[in-house]
Amino acid sequence: MKIMKIRSRTLVVALALTLVGALPAAAQQAVKVYRIGWLWYGKSGPSAQFDAFRQGLRALNYAEGQNLVIEFRAAEGRIDRLGDLALELVQAKVDVIAVGGTPGSLAAKRATSTIPVVFYGVADSIGAGLIQSLARPGGNITGLTSISGELGGKRLEVLKKVVPKATRVGVLFDPDDRANVLVLKELQNAAPIMGLTLIPFEVRNPGDFENAFKAMTRDRVHAMFGAAGALTQTHSGVLVDLASKARVPALYGSPDFVQAGGLVSYGVDFVDQSRRAATYVDKILKGARPADLPVEQPFKFELVINLKPVKALGLTIPRELMLQADQVIE
Numbered sequence: 001m002k003i004m005k006i007r008s009r010t011l012v013v014a015l016a017l018t019l020v021g022a023l024p025a026a027a028q029q030a031v032k033v034y035r036i037g038w039l040w041y042g043k044s045g046p047s048a049q050f051d052a053f054r055q056g057l058r059a060l061n062y063a064e065g066q067n068l069v070i071e072f073r074a075a076e077g078r079i080d081r082l083g084d085l086a087l088e089l090v091q092a093k094v095d096v097i098a099v100g101g102t103p104g105s106l107a108a109k110r111a112t113s114t115i116p117v118v119f120y121g122v123a124d125s126i127g128a129g130l131i132q133s134l135a136r137p138g139g140n141i142t143g144l145t146s147i148s149g150e151l152g153g154k155r156l157e158v159l160k161k162v163v164p165k166a167t168r169v170g171v172l173f174d175p176d177d178r179a180n181v182l183v184l185k186e187l188q189n190a191a192p193i194m195g196l197t198l199i200p201f202e203v204r205n206p207g208d209f210e211n212a213f214k215a216m217t218r219d220r221v222h223a224m225f226g227a228a229g230a231l232t233q234t235h236s237g238v239l240v241d242l243a244s245k246a247r248v249p250a251l252y253g254s255p256d257f258v259q260a261g262g263l264v265s266y267g268v269d270f271v272d273q274s275r276r277a278a279t280y281v282d283k284i285l286k287g288a289r290p291a292d293l294p295v296e297q298p299f300k301f302e303l304v305i306n307l308k309p310v311k312a313l314g315l316t317i318p319r320e321l322m323l324q325a326d327q328v329i330e
Contacts, residue, residue, distance in 0.1 A: 034062070034285055037071045037089035037115075039099040039108055041082065041230035044074035048256075049100060049274040056278025077206075077234030079103045079176060086111035096281050100274060102128055102179040103230050109141055116290045118280040119143035120273040123179035125295055134295045142290040143280060145297050146179070146268040152186030156194050158266045158303065159223055159251045161321050166222035170248070171200045172212060172239070177229040183253065187225060206235050213242045221248065228253035228267065236260045249313055255304045258329065263309040269302045302326045 036057075038050060054070070062068040071092050073085035086107040089097050097108050097117045105119040109130055120143050122130065131137035134145075160166065171187060173180040184200060191198045199219055201212040216224060226232060226239060236252075237260040243250045244261070252258065252265040280293060303321075306329040310317055322328065 031067050033067055033069060034096075035069045035071060035092065035094040036281060037092065037094035037097040038073065039082065039086055039089060039097055039104045040072065040074045041077065041079070041101050041104050042074060042234045043076055044072070048271050052271045052275040053098060053278055056275040057281065060278060060282045062282075075104070075230065077231055079230050082107035082230075083110065090115060096284050098277055098281055100270065100277075101177075101230055103177055105130055105141070105143075106178075109139075113140055115140065116284045117141040117143075118277050118284070118290070120277045121146045121179075121268070121270050123147040123182045127182065128178050131295060134297065136291065137293065137295055138291050140290050142293040142295055144273045144276060145295060146270070146273065147182065147186070147298070151267070151301065152183070152188075153190035153193070154301070155225065155251060155253075155266050156187060156190050156196060158264065158321070159225065159249075160194060160196075161318050162251065162264055162315060163223040163249045166249075167195065168197050168199060168219070168221045170216045170219070170221035170224040171198055171227065172203060172224060172232070173200060173227040174204060174229050174231045175202050176204055177227075177231065180227040180229045180232075183227045203231065205231070206238065209235070209238060209242055213246045213248070216248055217246055224248045224250040226250055226252040226257060226262075228256070228270075233257075236262070244309065244312070247313060249309075249315060255302060255327070258304045258306045261306065261309065263306055263313070263315075265302070265304045267301055268298045269300065272300075273298075305329065 071089055071094055073088055075081040075085055082104050090112045097115055099105050099108050099119050100121045102122050105122050108117045117140055123146055125131045125145050130141055171184055173184050188198055201215055203209055203212050233254055233256050236257045240257055240260045240262040250263050252262050253267045255265045258265045303325045304327045305325045
């Protein structure tokens with residue numbers, strides 16, 4: 001009997017030691033799950049920018065369903081919805097909010113002063129009141145800008161090479177989108193130097209699109225610049241079709257329009273910026289403060305040309321411009 005008791009005690013002690021030894025391993029298996037809010041001005045369906053953001057996170061060892069949850073909110077092209085959607089993300093207690101464009105970034109800033117916000121595709125982050133300076137943003141927000149002071153002139157240079165005889169250029173823009181207003185200002189500053197007359201055409205909702213193109217025909221514009229923004233990019237296909245029907249050669253501010261069948265675009269690569277936004281999110285999740293992360297200025301602009309509308313409009317793209325193109329769509 002004594003031998004049996006000794007053996008039983010030995011078994012209990014061994015089992016206890018085994019359990020104690022297993023505790024650190026179990027503790028190591030507990031994984032921190034981060035919640036990222038994605039505030040999107042566009043539609044709730046597939047998005048190249050959202051996919052790029054997710055790819056950027058995966059490259060940094062974040063995996064949805066394991067250590068990452070993404071709360072997706074889409075405004076369907078309605079700027080007025082961004083404020084409520086930003087508040088939803090705050091109420092969901094996300095760790096970071098990622099957002100593209102000026103209207104969404106402003107909505108996120110108004111919604112929270114504590115949850116870190118990472119923006120991309122913002123034209124004038126200082127002028128919009130998002131940050132204090134590029135080097136030291138201050139507050140809870142940082143990210144990547146999408147415009148430089150020389151961009152307006154470069155865009156008009158490209159447009160003149162595509163349509164050499166153009167002197168009257170229409171500018172399609174949303175006056176409620178601060179980034180669009182800044183883009184218009186940049187173009188207006190550069191136009192006189194190039195002998196161009198700019199004619200602004202305002203669009204505040206999709207119902208304004210057709211009338212804007214009718215006005216362009218009436219005002220005899222030779223070419224058009226289409227500003228990229230929450231409203232215009234969400235309805236890029238509609239705008240491209242209207243430009244085609246009006247036979248107005250158009251330069252756009254984002255490749256989205258050219259992918260939808262537009263003529264040419266020159267601007268920052270928003271898909272690349274959304275991917276790079278993931279690196280800011282990663283730094284913040286690892287303890288960095290948004291106030292101390294310098295805002296990144298664009299260092300590369302992308303020229304995309306679509307040869308189908310080139311042929312339809314009877315245009316000839318100079319060889320030097322073709323060689324400069326980052327992408328040519330056959």
